[in-house]
Amino acid sequence: MDFLNLLARLATLDTEAPATAAPRRAALSRLGQVGTALLPALLAALPAPALAGTKETRTRLDVLKLALKLELLENEFYSRALGLTPGGPTNPAAFFVTTANRAAIQTIQSHEAQHVALFTRLITDAGSPLDAVPNFDFTGSKNGTQPALYPDVYTNLDTFLKVAQLLEDAGVRAYKGQVEFIQTDNYTLEAALRTHSTEARHAAHIRTMRRQRGANVKSWVSPADAPITTAGTVPDAVYSTESNTTQYIVRNSVITKVPFDSSLPINVGTPPLSAAAILAKVAEAFDEPVEAATAEALLQLFTY
Amino acid sequence: MSNIQHNGSDEAEFAKPLYTPIKRRSFFMYAGATAGATALLLSGCDDDDDNNPVGMVDVGSGDPGVLNYAYALEQLEAAFYTTLRTGTYYTGLAAGSAEKSALDDLYYHEVIHRELFKTALGSGAIKGLEVDFSNIDFNARTSASGSSKLGVLDAAKAFEDLGVAAYNGAGKYITSADYLTLAGKIVSVEARHAALIRDLISNGTFVGSDVIDGNALERSKEPSEVVATANAFLKDGSKLNVSNIK
Structure with a gap:
């Protein structure tokens, strides 16, 4: 039996039972039934990280709830900076230095608020209760219970923009990681994709703002960017695999x-x-x- | 184009169980489908196919159709940034200037995207497309007032915004989870390009109200809408037929 024939037979086996979307594990056990002799060769042909190891399995609700958490976080982060909610700069009007900086953050915050409203509606429309909204501490000190990573987030515009870049880049990556779990639901998929590219535009502009203020950073994630995170810290996970050159x-x-x-x-x-x-x-x-x-x-x- | 709005049909849509796990497609189902689709593509390579108007390039159907559609758009973008390098606007930029290094990056990114899709499609790839940039003035940064031609940055903005809307609208036609994720890896970079080009034209316009709706969702466009624009930049014999993507 050659390789393609084997695949064709396996595909046939799968399509005979469309009701049970077979995950990889099931496919592998089915493969065992067809002929274990080929298993090592087949696994060797699967070097892609995306296809190896344990993958997350997530429901549509899981995806929507993660989206809402990310949008709530971003919305509160910008709302505090603009003085819309407490906890931000002492003088929000002066914090952004230029009107262009402030206008850009206002634009982005208004989008995040719209995303919060959208995902809140999508969850409640589906009949699910909403999770409690957590308390936020953008210094990273968890309300003073651990050393702050960004103690001057609302007193130093450059620190604020670093955290903004971190959150926006992370948001882009997180949406991207979720789309496969809503692939069979065109409506939610398109909502997520269209949010995703909006976040990417935010990320690019925050990076442009930082570059205008002298930071060595491109509008897209580049190995040439001056790092804004330290290896081994939680924020570093946002960038640690971005230098990947293998597709x-x-x-x-x-x-x-x-x-x-x-x-x-x-x-x-x-x-x-x-x-x-x-x-x-x-x-x-x-x-x-x-x-x-x-x-x-x-x-x-x-x-x- | 779908609209994300609060209406009756949406409520019906969201009444579907949210708790059903959507598991990763089996690789074998996927691989088998790809083998089948490749055969389909090969059989669909005949330009005299009934569904294909004479002289148009049929991108095909299924995942290969979507990949060819993406390949066509990346060809167009790569050709644009390649041609741009011969115009006096680009050649007049100072070495190391922010605008030149950005345009250099965009050139390489789009060539890289183009070659990725060409590799993925293998023998099922559509031909190399012949472009028609006669409506672009490669010697002008932005359109001169009274000129009917697009300046370099205007054209770049049009191509990048179009590309993002195209990927946003094409995601639902992709059946392979891996290719959906791959498209996601590319579209956000296109969105970053679009944002920067817009900021170069006018700082702060990175996400204008012309590209997002009242829910702050970026535009998505159906393949038919996208090629209506893209075909204006392609020569006769290279214009795209996307009617088999569905």
């Missing part, structure tokens, strides 16, 4: 690494870039997802 595609039914580092004609400018520089462009060209657990850990840092 996988399925070709002739085999998971294949895209040969950005060898044969693909991507280094086509004049003069050509160094090998490291072209791979940095590859890293920039793809925003990576994070699993819900990573997003939850970041939420935990700023709530109590």
Whole structure:
């Protein structure tokens, strides 16, 4: 039996029972029934991290609740800075230095408030109660119970913008990690995708604001950015896998690494870039997802 | 285009059980489907297909159709940033200037996206498209008043905004979870591009009311709407037919 025939037979087995969407584990056990001799070879053909190891399984409600938590966090973060809710700068009017900075944050905050309203409605319309809204502490000290990571978040605009970048980049990555769990629900999927790209525009602008203030940062996540997190800390998980230069595609039914580092004609400018520089462009060209657990850990840092 | 609004049909939609786990598709189901779809694509390569108007490029159906659609849009964007490098607007930018390094990044990103889709599609890829940029003035930063031609940044804004709306609208047509996630990895970078280009034209316009609705959701466009715009930048014989994506 050749490889493709095996796959075709397995696919047939799966489609005979469409009611039970077979997860990978079930597929593997089914594979065992077909012929264990091929198992090692098949597993060896699955090097993609996305297809290896334990994956999250999440309901549509899980996805909506995570979205609402992220939007509540962002909305409160900006609302405090603008003086709309207590806990922000002593003089919110002066905090942003320029009217352009303040106007941009007002625009972003208004979007986050709309996202909060949207996801609140989607959850309640579905008949689910809402989770209690936590208390927020954007210094990262959890109300003084641990050392603050960002003690000057509302007294230093540059720190505020760093945290803003962290939250926006994290939001983009978190939505991206959730879309596969709402794939069969076109309505929720499209709402999530359309929120996702709005957040990406916010992230880009926050980065542009930081660059205008002298920070070494691009509008997209780049290995060339000056790091804003420290290895080993919770916030660092937002960036620790963003420098990935490896992407996988399925070709002739085999998971294949895209040969950005060898044969693909991507280094086509004049003069050509160094090998490291072209791979940095590859890293920039793809925003990576994070699993819900990573997003939850970041939420935990700023709530109590 | 779907609208996320509070109305009767939406309530019906959301009455569906929220607690049903949606598990990752089996790789084998996926791989089998891909093998089948590849065969379908190969059989659909005939340009005289009944569903395909003469002289148009049929992107096909199923996931390969969506991938070819994305490949076509990335070809268009990559060709734009490639051509841009020969115009006096770009060549006149100071080395190391913020605008030049941004346009350099965009050029590489779009070439990288294009080559990724070409690789994924293999022998099922549509041909290399011939572009028509006669309505773009590559020597002008933005449209001169009274000129019917788009300036470089105006055209970049149009392409990037279009790309984001296209990906947002195409997600629902992708059946492979891996390709949905891959599209997600690309669309947010396109949105970052769009935001920066808009800020270069006018600071603070990164997410104008022309690209989002009252729920702060970015626009999404159906493939048919997208190609109505994209085809204006493609030569006869390279114009796209997306009617089999559904």
